[in-house]
Amino acid sequence: MNPWIAKAVVLAGTVVMVAIRAPHGQRSRSVKVAKSHKTSLETGLLVLAWVGFFVPLIWIASPAFSFAEYPLSAGPLVAGVMCLVIGLWLFYRSHADLGTNWSITLEVREQHRLITQGVYRRIRHPMYSALLLYSVGQTLVIPNWAAGPSNLIAVAVLFALRVRAEEKMMVQQFGDEYAAYSARTKRLVPRVW
Numbered sequence: 001m002n003p004w005i006a007k008a009v010v011l012a013g014t015v016v017m018v019a020i021r022a023p024h025g026q027r028s029r030s031v032k033v034a035k036s037h038k039t040s041l042e043t044g045l046l047v048l049a050w051v052g053f054f055v056p057l058i059w060i061a062s063p064a065f066s067f068a069e070y071p072l073s074a075g076p077l078v079a080g081v082m083c084l085v086i087g088l089w090l091f092y093r094s095h096a097d098l099g100t101n102w103s104i105t106l107e108v109r110e111q112h113r114l115i116t117q118g119v120y121r122r123i124r125h126p127m128y129s130a131l132l133l134y135s136v137g138q139t140l141v142i143p144n145w146a147a148g149p150s151n152l153i154a155v156a157v158l159f160a161l162r163v164r165a166e167e168k169m170m171v172q173q174f175g176d177e178y179a180a181y182s183a184r185t186k187r188l189v190p191r192v193w
């Protein structure tokens, strides 16, 4: 199959993702940060996330990764598109449910509320589930072993190195309320983990 199909899919997914995030990024600038838990590790993880995000765009726009191409086939393309669509839906829903409590890094906002409803009802990290699904989708769609998994590696490392610090911050902020919420929810996949 023509790799331009994969390029069009990845570009469309990226445009939708940016369109979902942009209004929240803009609004979050107007909500004051009550307490920042941003460490130098967090800064490094954000840089890694940006690199993971941009590599597929470089693959679309340039021959930089042509050494790692392989033929595109229909099965991974279809499975990947499904992951991208579900991931983007969950990304949209988790932003809608978190509202002004969202931050790109570890921060507590003024008048921060603990969200336990909507897509937060059964899992504590639906936005990370969304990003993982989305990046699995990219890995399947992009017929390139270097550019394909770049986002997945970045998101997996971000999740692995951030999740404990984030949950600790939430316990500090919300105490028993977060402990009870943790006890009745899973992290990424409802009923599983």
Ligand code: SAH
Pocket (backbone or CB within 6 Å): 094, 098, 101, 102, 103, 104, 105, 106, 107, 108, 109, 113, 114, 115, 116, 120, 124, 125, 126, 127, 128, 129, 166, 170
């Ligand atoms: N880990 C969550 C949120 C990612 S955004 C998810 O994957 O869906 C990261 C910020 O969201 C954190 O800095 C924290 O301030 C905020 N946050 C995380 N879980 C929250 C919750 N249940 N209610 C309110 N804010 C939350």
